[in-house]
Amino acid sequence: MKKQNLTKTLNPGVKFLINYAVPIIFTILVAIAIPLSGLSGEYLARELMTRLARNSFIILSLLIPVMAGMGMNFSIVLGAMAGEIGLIFITDWQIVGIPGILLAMLISTPLAILLGYFGGIVLNRAKGREMVTGFMLAFFMNGIYQLVVLYGMGNIIPISNSNFLLPREYGIRNAIDLIGVRSALDKLIYLKVGGLLIQVVTLLVIAVLCMFIIWFKKTKLGQEIRSVGQDNDVARISGINV
Template sequence: MRELSTKQKILRFMANNTVPLLFVVIIAFGVPLSGYSPTYLAGEVISRISRNTFLIVSLLIPILAGMGLNFGMTLGAMAGQIGLIFTTDWGIVGIPGILLAMIVSTPLSILLGWWCGKILNMAKGREMVTSYIIGFFMNGIYQLVVLYGMGPLIKIISPNLLLPRGYGIRNTVNLIGIRKSLDNFLMIRIGGVPIPVGTFLVIALLSVFILWFKKTKLGQDMRAVGQDMEVARAAGIRVEYTRIMSIIISTVLAGYGMIIYLHNIGTLNTYNSHMQIGMFSVAALLVGGATVASAKIRNVFLGVVLFHLMFIVSPMAGKRLIGQAQLGEYFRVFVSYGVITTSLVLYEVRKKRERGMSGLALAQDQEVTS
């Protein structure tokens, strides 16, 4: 194989990292325009890393199993929210409250993940759009349960949680009892920037778990299934089971991630918090350079930093640029959807190009042999 020139290497690097580079350019313009101090930006970015990373890491396992971006993580988010509603109702506070919410959410996440995995096995090749629609469908069930089931069917002790009519959970649930309890555990300050070491330790543990999991038998099976389902099946791997397991693990982790996310915010928006969480997590992962077929831990961290820097600076940059912060708000929505579209298009283009190149290489080989 011929050696690539420096120019070709740079071009290939740029082609492989189009989305992150695009974001670097946006941020390079946005940060000076916003006028925010480096300390403020560092504090905000660190806070958002601790808030969102766990959620985004939950997307890695289905990608490993070749199931693409799991928009069905919303199901886990709903399970996490139900866990939080119960622990708030029971009056469990602090880190025990977070852990208990995670325990409560786990069986729900497993059940929902198993169900979602079963459906995705029936929709092979269209997993992303199917999981996206499953999220919407499940949202209806969630609303039915939370709005009409909680109170008369599922006992809620605290009247503060119930709507004035006596059943259904209020629009917002105050999570003051657990707010930032994990973040404040082992909190240190470096140069005036608060670092939530406790949350970072949890994220580090999860990252180590993901790296370890990839080396286990199940992890290797997922990799094999992700590369070629038929070859994996021929090798004796239970393809359907492996795919379901990947979705279950992702859903459970998404539930935990949602609890960490909401504990940082301190308020549960009962009927809305989970709705766009899949979309933003996917967008952040793609901004970090991940694709539908490949994602690593480094993509998660790079994605969180770049995506959230854009989130932080865009309203102020918009205000300074044309005198309206609303522009930045629109820009954030536009970029979130746009980055997913761009990544999906780029992935397809790259796949077609690689297929074309391998076809050409095969034709050349056949010419040589004949």
């Protein structure tokens, strides 16, 4: 109570500095570091635009499973595993550009749904222990992924490009060059302002994700999905057909 009263009596400027101390300090550090780095303004603007679009896409895509009741770590592991398997296949098959991205999505989406379904069954049996169970399940799923990628691919699952395989001739290397699909979405439609490349399609996809999240939060169906994800029993009592 005393802290709240003290905050109310503070000068608005001081209050602003206290509330936004972290971004203010970060901005000051960046302002000092930019001249010292010796990097050009054009390069920094280009990198800022690229990373802003990329990171916004990642964060927004992670919000949806988390809002639906999946743990942060668990949802990241599931999505990453399914997506990486799709990318491995399309890179091995040398399918590049937007067709490659679409095919990777086509491969990874059923995998993600399947993993999510079985993961949901486990989490539904761990009432009150979802966080711990999510960590354990994430490690277990990651172990299955490692088994498939490091021992199955090239051994049971055919991989035609030997450059992807470990020296033992099976198992995928730690790093694969995704040059065939890298920046394919960014370069599909773009605007060039000076040396700055504005990725129109990527920004449109981000806008669609934002609209979907708003829909997810506002509509009855979205509320029901969130309710089921948060507590199955409460959702059932509320009249949701679980």
